[in-house]
Amino acid sequence: MKSTDRCFALMAAVFFIFLVLILVVFGHTPTNDTEAYIQYAEVCLQNGDLYPSAHLFKGEPFIWHPGPINMIVLSLGWFQSVVPLLLLYCLMKAISAFYIAKITNLFFSERTALVAMLLFMLYPNNWGASTTLLSETPMVCLMLLSLFMVLSRNGWWLMLTAGAVMAVANWFRPIAGIFLLALFIWFVLLQRSNIVKKWLPMMVGYGMIVVLIGSSVYLRTGHFIYQSQSFWYNMADDCYDGATPDAHFGRPLFEKGTPRYIENREKLTCFECNEIWKQRCSDWLKDHKTDYLKKLPWRFYYMYQNDIDNMTAFLSDKHHAEDNFVTLPLRHILDEWRHLSAVQWLALLSTVFYFSLMLLAAVGVCLLIRKRKWDFLLLALLIIGGGTLATILLVQGETRFKAPYMPFIFMLASITLNSNKLESHSN
Numbered sequence: 001m002k003s004t005d006r007c008f009a010l011m012a013a014v015f016f017i018f019l020v021l022i023l024v025v026f027g028h029t030p031t032n033d034t035e036a037y038i039q040y041a042e043v044c045l046q047n048g049d050l051y052p053s054a055h056l057f058k059g060e061p062f063i064w065h066p067g068p069i070n071m072i073v074l075s076l077g078w079f080q081s082v083v084p085l086l087l088l089y090c091l092m093k094a095i096s097a098f099y100i101a102k103i104t105n106l107f108f109s110e111r112t113a114l115v116a117m118l119l120f121m122l123y124p125n126n127w128g129a130s131t132t133l134l135s136e137t138p139m140v141c142l143m144l145l146s147l148f149m150v151l152s153r154n155g156w157w158l159m160l161t162a163g164a165v166m167a168v169a170n171w172f173r174p175i176a177g178i179f180l181l182a183l184f185i186w187f188v189l190l191q192r193s194n195i196v197k198k199w200l201p202m203m204v205g206y207g208m209i210v211v212l213i214g215s216s217v218y219l220r221t222g223h224f225i226y227q228s229q230s231f232w233y234n235m236a237d238d239c240y241d242g243a244t245p246d247a248h249f250g251r252p253l254f255e256k257g258t259p260r261y262i263e264n265r266e267k268l269t270c271f272e273c274n275e276i277w278k279q280r281c282s283d284w285l286k287d288h289k290t291d292y293l294k295k296l297p298w299r300f301y302y303m304y305q306n307d308i309d310n311m312t313a314f315l316s317d318k319h320h321a322e323d324n325f326v327t328l329p330l331r332h333i334l335d336e337w338r339h340l341s342a343v344q345w346l347a348l349l350s351t352v353f354y355f356s357l358m359l360l361a362a363v364g365v366c367l368l369i370r371k372r373k374w375d376f377l378l379l380a381l382l383i384i385g386g387g388t389l390a391t392i393l394l395v396q397g398e399t400r401f402k403a404p405y406m407p408f409i410f411m412l413a414s415i416t417l418n419s420n421k422l423e424s425h426s427n
Helices: 003-026 032-046 066-079 083-107 110-122 136-152 156-172 176-190 193-221 231-235 270-287 289-293 296-304 309-314 330-339 342-370 374-394 406-417
Strands: none
Touching: 003 083, 003 110, 003 309, 032 066, 066 083, 066 136, 066 156, 083 110, 083 136, 083 406, 110 406, 136 156, 136 176, 136 193, 136 406, 156 176, 156 193, 176 193, 176 374, 231 270, 231 374, 270 289, 296 374, 309 342, 342 374, 342 406, 374 406
8 A cells, every 4th residue: 555545544544433432422313314214224124124115115205215224224133223334334434535535636636635635524514424324424435436446447347346336326325327427528528538448337337236226126026226216206395386495394294285295195105106296296397497497596505505414413412303403593693602502613613614615615616727627627517516406406405415516625625725736647
């Protein structure tokens, strides 16, 4: 192992130990989503099944993320606890830091890579992420690993492996399409020979795992399912007259008078509900395309307005998932700062860090343009810009939905902090 890799590995090990200490001191952080994950996992265990399970088709609105739910199934089945899985998520968070440095080092100096890794490690909102069982931590880790393999290696077998890893990331949260399309466009514009050498074998590896996952589910349930299927459920929350562009927190999920409401929904399967929502949303969208598109700027705002979702890890009482949220009176902070709790102070620190990070990333974009460093700039903008657009087109702009794109913001920010070291490294 090169001395640089040893340094990155040592830093990742320190970060892992730090995250484990956070987990030991503050414990597991329940959320509304993860409490449902655990309930689904317990049903699967009771029936000796994996997720998706035919026992969870009727009465449930959609197919949720198979990856995190099945990891909970395994953790509960083997250890009767989710703590081993949380430890794994701590490790995956640390591995993400390692691969942020490795990818940055492919394009820039070792010092810039070190800065990117340090920014990621010092960012307070990252500290609590691995105390939850949400899908973002494993998805980001596997996505970065796959991307690094494609950018740094050659050979069909390695590209097949990279595609397989991306398919597993997609199993945790369906984001693969964004990265596969971004890589394709990047190769077309900058490295056309790699479409055949890298992208196509990567797609083969991706397709093989999709077929493997989907076929195994088909044999158990009669349905070919390889990722979550909640698109039309999400769309139904916005495809009606008078729907606001926010995420509608605090309102009934199946409010009467909205497309989501289905009479006797509990007697239907998730597939039947999906078809009803698909028809209702399609009918509305035919005549309201402009109304829907008008929501996009607001969704962008809601997605990027803050980044303190994981501050809930530091709450003193986390027993009730529905109460696990942190708010900041930013508009009245000059009047309210004396009354902030310790967690709110930490959230405020994270908020200042976040907006500083975004500013540094914007300056990094300008520096790359000035230095004509088109390779990394194009890749980062395709992933951040293309991914953000795809996200706000398809779902509400929740702040944690930008998690797959945040690693590249750390990389862009590191360029600003080390702007005199923009040496190119060959891929």
